Amino acid sequence: MIKLFRVDHRLLHGQVAFSWSNSLGANAILVANDEVANSEMRMATIRLAKPAGMKLVIKGIDEAADILNSGKTDPYKLIIIVESIKDAQRLYDQVKGLKSLNLGGIKKMENTTELGIAVHVTHEEKQILKEMITSGLQIEIRQVPDDKREILVKEKL
Template sequence: MIKLFRIDHRLLHGQVAFSWTRSIGADCILVADDEAATDKLKMSTLRLAKPQGIKLVIKSIEDSIKAIKSGVTDKYNLFIVTGSVADAKKICDAIPEINSVNLGGIKNRPGTRQVDQAIFLLPEEEEILHELADRGIELGIQQVPTEKKTIYK
């Protein structure tokens, strides 16, 4: 069961690994990221950030979608983290059961507009998010579970 689907360019770090997994009762974190799935150093860093007793799986976007669709993840309380709005859209397109996305950190880059303290979006990313919202997917801005959730519109 998917407990939370989050976009965060940092993927897995203290805030995500500990606050969110504990709050949502996750027992497995799926990092869905093409670069992380092929970069041994990044994989090692992500493994160091995982909470004790929580399973960590790092897969490409395509392999993540296949795993979720196959049902192999059904036995877990799953926390999915991906690094970009574009990757989140690919996952949402393929997994229609996803009805909400947590917007975490999206880094500042040239051409972005700041929409929240830690969220900077390019115009094409805003278009993607509006498309997801139009499909009925809730887009919640919430850095940590104790913070009040704001709905992105």
């Protein structure tokens, strides 16, 4: 069962590993990112942030979609983490049953505007978010479970 589908440019770190997993009772984390899945060094770094007793799987976007669609993850209370809104869109387009997306951290860069605390997006990413909202995905901004939940609506983009 998917407990959280999250965009966070830091991928796996303390907020996700401990705050979210404890709050949701999660027992598995799927990091879906093409670059990380092809880098032994980045995978090793992410493995260091994994809480003891937590299952961690690191896959590219397409392989993550295949695993999610296969039913292999159904027995787990799963947190899915992607690095960007584009990765979230790719996964969302391939996986049926994703109902909500948490925007937890998207770093400030050139040509981005702030949507919420620690969430900065480009014009292109705003368009992607609008499309996902139109298709029925609920999108929230929230760094940690105790934060006030801010639901995005197209008109605010």
